[in-house]
Amino acid sequence: MKRYFPRKVSVWGIAILTSWFISLPYTQAANPEPVKIGLITDLTGAAYVNARDSADGAKLAVDRMNAAGGILGRKVELLVRDSALKTDLGVSHARELILDKKVNFMMGPISSGVRLAISDVCRTFKVPLIDCIGGSVSLHEERGHDYFWQISVSTAGESYGAAVGCSKFKKIKTLATLAPDYVWGRQEVEGFTEPFKKMRPEVKVLENFWPKLGEKDYTPYITVIIAKKPDLLYSVLYGGDWVNFVKQAKPYGLFEKMLVFCFAEASAQMALGKEAPENTWGFARAPAVSIGTAEMKSFVKEYKEKIGRFPGDTSVTTYDAIYAFKYGAEKAKSTDGPAWVKAMKGASVPTLRGIVKFRECDNLSNSPEYIGPMAFDPQYGFAIFKPAEAVDTLPIARTCEETMELRKKAKK
Amino acid sequence: MTSVTFVTFINQFISGATYGLVLFMVALGLALIFGVMSIVNLAHGSLYMMGAFFGYFIWFAFKDMHFSFWLSVLLAGLAVAGAGLILEFLLRPFYRRGHTDQLLFTYAFTYIIADLVKMFWGGRYYTLPRPPGLEGSLTMAGIMLPTYNLFIIGVSLLICVLLWFLLARTKLGKIIRAAVFDREMVGILGIRLPWLFAFVFGIGAFVAGAAGLLAAPMGSIGVGMDAEIIVPVFVVCIIGGMGSFLGALIASLIVGEVYAFGILILPQMAMAFMFVVVIVILIIRPQGLFGRS
Numbered sequence: 001m002k003r004y005f006p007r008k009v010s011v012w013g014i015a016i017l018t019s020w021f022i023s024l025p026y027t028q029a030a031n032p033e034p035v036k037i038g039l040i041t042d043l044t045g046a047a048y049v050n051a052r053d054s055a056d057g058a059k060l061a062v063d064r065m066n067a068a069g070g071i072l073g074r075k076v077e078l079l080v081r082d083s084a085l086k087t088d089l090g091v092s093h094a095r096e097l098i099l100d101k102k103v104n105f106m107m108g109p110i111s112s113g114v115r116l117a118i119s120d121v122c123r124t125f126k127v128p129l130i131d132c133i134g135g136s137v138s139l140h141e142e143r144g145h146d147y148f149w150q151i152s153v154s155t156a157g158e159s160y161g162a163a164v165g166c167s168k169f170k171k172i173k174t175l176a177t178l179a180p181d182y183v184w185g186r187q188e189v190e191g192f193t194e195p196f197k198k199m200r201p202e203v204k205v206l207e208n209f210w211p212k213l214g215e216k217d218y219t220p221y222i223t224v225i226i227a228k229k230p231d232l233l234y235s236v237l238y239g240g241d242w243v244n245f246v247k248q249a250k251p252y253g254l255f256e257k258m259l260v261f262c263f264a265e266a267s268a269q270m271a272l273g274k275e276a277p278e279n280t281w282g283f284a285r286a287p288a289v290s291i292g293t294a295e296m297k298s299f300v301k302e303y304k305e306k307i308g309r310f311p312g313d314t315s316v317t318t319y320d321a322i323y324a325f326k327y328g329a330e331k332a333k334s335t336d337g338p339a340w341v342k343a344m345k346g347a348s349v350p351t352l353r354g355i356v357k358f359r360e361c362d363n364l365s366n367s368p369e370y371i372g373p374m375a376f377d378p379q380y381g382f383a384i385f386k387p388a389e390a391v392d393t394l395p396i397a398r399t400c401e402e403t404m405e406l407r408k409k410a411k412k
Numbered sequence: 413m414t415s416v417t418f419v420t421f422i423n424q425f426i427s428g429a430t431y432g433l434v435l436f437m438v439a440l441g442l443a444l445i446f447g448v449m450s451i452v453n454l455a456h457g458s459l460y461m462m463g464a465f466f467g468y469f470i471w472f473a474f475k476d477m478h479f480s481f482w483l484s485v486l487l488a489g490l491a492v493a494g495a496g497l498i499l500e501f502l503l504r505p506f507y508r509r510g511h512t513d514q515l516l517f518t519y520a521f522t523y524i525i526a527d528l529v530k531m532f533w534g535g536r537y538y539t540l541p542r543p544p545g546l547e548g549s550l551t552m553a554g555i556m557l558p559t560y561n562l563f564i565i566g567v568s569l570l571i572c573v574l575l576w577f578l579l580a581r582t583k584l585g586k587i588i589r590a591a592v593f594d595r596e597m598v599g600i601l602g603i604r605l606p607w608l609f610a611f612v613f614g615i616g617a618f619v620a621g622a623a624g625l626l627a628a629p630m631g632s633i634g635v636g637m638d639a640e641i642i643v644p645v646f647v648v649c650i651i652g653g654m655g656s657f658l659g660a661l662i663a664s665l666i667v668g669e670v671y672a673f674g675i676l677i678l679p680q681m682a683m684a685f686m687f688v689v690v691i692v693i694l695i696i697r698p699q700g701l702f703g704r705s
Contacts, residue, residue, distance in 0.1 A: 048535030048635065209679050214640045216631055217434070219427030219561070220672035224679065227420045240537045244631035247539065251549045251558030271537040271632060 034077040035070065035335050037062070037325060038097035038106045039318070040118060044084035047110035049239060049267045050314045054132065055080050056307045057315030058107070060299070061322035063306075071326045071335065083109045083118075090114035094121040103127065104335040105325045107318060112136040112155075112184070119148050126337040128328075128344075132321035133314060134158065134285055136187065140364050141403050142410035146341050149363040151324055151356060152285050152317040155184065157393030159191030159236075161369025162283040164391050166192075166232060166261050167199040174204050176230040178221065178237060178245075181210035188236040188263075195396060206230050211241075218245045222252050235262040242268045246277055255279050264374055266312045269382040276383035282374045286316035286353060289377075290370065290385035296352045310380060317367075320351035353390075361400035369393050416676065422555050424672045430561040430630075432648075432668020433568035437623035438641055439648040439660045440575065441616025447592040447655030448612045452511050454518040455499060456620055457642030458525035459492050463621025464633040465529055466491045468538050471625075481543035481629075489622035496617020500610055507609075522638060530635050538633040540625075560629060567626065571619060572661055579657065588612060592655060647686060651693050653703020662701060 039058050041051040062078045070076050079101055083090035090109055097103045098121065105128050108115040112135035122129040123145045131139060134152035153161070166172070177193070179185035189208060196203070206228045209221050222245075225233060233254075237245050242262065249255065255277040264282025266289075288300050288311040299319065303311045327350070329335045332343035346360035356365045368390035374383045398406070442456045467488030474480040499521065506514045541547070546560045579585035591598045591608060599605045624637075648667055652659025670689055674682035693701065 048530070049537070052535065207679065209675075212683060214636060216627070216637070216640050217427070217431040217671075219430060219630075220424060220675040220682070221679070223420065223423035223427055223672075224676050227417070227423070227676075240632040240634045240636070243537055243539055247632070248558075248630055251547075251560065252556055253549070267536070271539055273539070275539060275541065 032074045034075040035072070035105075035325075035329070036077045036079060036097075036101060036103040037322060038079045038081065038094070038101065038103040040081045040083050040090055040093050040097070040106070040109050040114075042085045042110045042114070043080075043082040047085060050110050050133075050265075050312065051082075053267065053312030054107075054110070054314040054318040056303070057311060057318040058322055060303055060306060060315075061319040064302075065322065065326060071329050072333065074335075076322075076326075079103060083111070083114050085109075085111045085114065087114050087117045091117045091121055094118045098122070098125045098127050104329075104337070105130070105340075107132050107321050109133070110314070112139060115139060116143055119143065119145070122147050128325070128337055128340050130321040130324055132317040134317070134367075135184070137398075140362050141398060142406040144362050144403065144407060146363070147337065149324070149344070149358060149365070151321050151351070151365050151367060153367050153369050153393050154364075154397075155187045156191045156396055157367075158283065158285065158369050159188045160195050160393055160396035161371055161391040162234065162261060162263075163192050163196040163199060165281060165283060165371035165389075166196060166234060169232065169259060172200070172203055172231040172259070174206050174228075174230045175232040175234060176207045176209065176225055176228055177205065178209045178211070178225070178233060178235040180213040180215075180237060180241060182213050185210070185213070185236055189234075191396075192234055192236075211237075213241065215241060216244060218248045219252075221245075222249045222254055226252060226254055226257060230258055233258050233260045235260060238263050238265055239268055240271070243271050246272055247275060250275070250277060262374075264383075264385070266310065266382075269374075269384070270310065273382050274376060276374065276376050278375075280374045280383075281372065282383075282385060283369055283371045284313055284385070284388075285367075285369065286313040287370050287385050287388055288313070288316050288352075289380055290372070290388035291316075291353055292387075293352060293354055295350075299352050310382075316352055320349075320353065320356070323351065324349045324356075359394075359397075359400065362403045364394075364397055366392060366394045419553075419555050420676065423557075424676050425669065426557055426561060426565075428669035428672030429665065430564050430668070431671060432664040432666070433565055434623060434627045435641070435644050435648050435667060436661055436664035437568055437571060437626070438620050439645045439652070439664055440571075440657060441618075441620045442645060443649055443652065443655055443657055443660040444588075444612055445616045446649070447657070448588055448595065449507065449609050450595075451503060451507070451514055452518070452654075453499075453503075453616075454515055454642065455521040455525065456518075456616070457638035457640075457645065458522050459496055459499075459617045459620040460624040460641050461529065461633075461635075461638040462495055462525065463488045463492045463624030464628045464637060465533055465538075465624075466621065467625030468540055468628065468633050469533075471540060478544065481540075485622050485625050488625045489618040492621025492624070493614045493618035496613050496621075497610055499617075500613035504606070522642075526635055526638060535635050540628040540633065542629040546629075564626060564630070575615075575657065584611075644686070647690055649700075650690055651700055653697075653700025655704075656700065656702035659700055659702030 041054050043051045062076050065076050081093035108118050131150045137154045137156045140150050177189045179189045260280045264284045328340045328344040332339040348355050348357040358365050370388040372385035372388045375386045376383045467484040470487045471484035542560045549556045549558050648663045652663030670685050674685035
């Protein structure tokens with residue numbers, strides 16, 4: 001039979017293959033698998049701006065982290081998916097990221113409803129999910145579990161912060177509320193009025209106004225609000241709705257007639273620019289340019305340079321969530337879900353907003369809500385908090401016993 | 413319930429008229445297109461949104477000039493008229509099909525246009541200041557009236573008069589009115605129907621595009637403004653009678669005022685009042701106030 005390879009070549013070939021096979025585990029150790037973080041967010045639909053800010057904050061966090069050596073010496077890889085405010089799409093992305101892409105950690109979308117569904121998937125597969133948006137309290141109360149972590153304030157915490165802010169105005173005797181007519185808007189108003197009535201029982205609520213989400217014409221509301229003559233208007237309109245309201249209310253002189261306490265997320269302030277009204281106080285989850293920590297200042301500067309605009313609230317909270325993953329992984333010396341959860345119980349994590357402590361029983365963080373007077377700042381080109389005061393929102397949260405009781409009832 | 417003083421009444425009336433007449437500017441194109449071509453154009457709200465976006469960027473390019481706003485209204489209207497002509501050309505195979513196919517086609521277009529807008533201009537909000545001279549308010553007998561709202565009322569009524577003149581006093585208007593009643597007969601008489609359809613579609617798109625920018629200084633420009641406007645505009649067309657120009661005007665004022673006074677009387681039910689009117693009119697006059705049975 002004809003020899004295709006000379007004997008010497010065959011021997012050398014076998015030797016090379018054998019040595020490659022033997023060295024394989026060492027090669028893999030030198031180039032370890034990256035730590036994968038999944039971000040499911042609502043890039044399509046009404047929540048686009050917040051979702052975009054969230055994704056940009058995440059990208060900056062990952063870039064910075066990789067430049068500093070990653071997590072446990074492993075490179076960090078970010079996988080972004082668009083859930084488009086749809087629960088089925090969110091669940092399908094969560095399963096794909098966990099089962100196919102083998103992500104180590106997850107961050108959840110803008111919509112509380114989609115987040116609830118993703119949270120259940122993460123529990124099943126023991127993948128830690130950090131809620132970097134905040135929202136419905138049921139996420140960490142009756143539907144909460146060990147793999148769900150909250151690094152932004154809930155709806156209840158947010159409206160409680162606003163109530164604390166409003167209660168400071170002792171001359172106020174009457175108020176009106178203005179909120180978009182859907183679950184979140186209703187929860188915000190309820191979460192505000194209940195604690196506020198306890199803080200200031202003498203204040204009378206004249207009317208609750210519920211324009212539809214995406215209302216184009218607020219003038220009929222504006223004229224009625226002015227006719228009611230409340231001392232204070234509590235508004236949770238956001239995004240384009242708040243922009244529309246301000247532009248329509250200014251010619252009527254509404255902002256000169258009453259104090260307005262409004263949801264002051266950065267994206268709407270940026271859109272308003274110089275048109276931002278005077279005589280307003282705001283509340284927000286993470287107003288980046290108004291938080292004075294050194295870490296935040298460096299973040300804002302780099303974000304502006306790399307992304308080309310100032311960060312939104314969700315840019316900050318998503319950035320913080322990624323660094324919380326790193327903190328827990330380094331504490332656990334592992335990226336394994338159960339080990340990470342064990343290491344993070346009751347942990348105090350450094351964030352852009354300062355140290356954030358997670359409650360041991362339900363992983364709820366003591367993230368603050370920021371309140372303060374709003375004023376246009378030519379340095380930024382939009383209205384910012386001057387200054388921003390951090391309000392501790394844990395006093396409004398249910399106790400650990402109450403939360404556990406709720407979870408027990410929900411299981412039944 | 414808020415006590416209704418004279419000042420409150422006038423304020424609500426003006427705000428209702430402003431809202432209603434913005435709806436009218438969009439609805440009249442829809443009514444005209446349906447009347448002449450029997451096309452239910454769900455993408456009409458997208459033309460309104462495109463007008464706002466085109467106009468914003470034209471305004472931005474010329475913002476240092478005194479007349480930038482007025483130039484952008486004109487150019488945005490023309491640009492949207494151009495887009496409308498493309499849409500009309502693509503719609504031609506659907507003229508002889510049923511309304512279901514037309515609805516599906518134009519509905520698909522709303523998504524395509526929304527994605528194109530998002531691709532080119534992103535999902536952020538843009539705001540346009542009121543043009544010089546129209547920023548403030550007029551105070552008369554203790555009533556504060558924003559000058560821009562009064563301007564919107566005036567310009568809508570002017571468009572209304574111009575269109576009435578076109579339809580009632582010109583030869584082209586007579587042809588369009590004839591086409592509303594019997595377009596086949598108009599075709600038999602030697603009128604080139606494709607040209608007529610393109611003209612009508614172009615006019616409707618022009619007004620919708622200009623309305624998009626005219627409404628922008630009272631609010632914001634962003635993805636989703638198409639969907640927000642199209643529902644009340646359809647309500648106007650249904651109440652007025654699909655295809656009726658006068659019906660669109662009366663219905664837009666009814667919708668605006670019902671909404672404004674609904675908020676004054678029972679804010680929780682303001683939206684429902686508008687649809688109660690639709691139901692009542694559909695029961696009494698299924699063809700709408702001025703529609704043909």
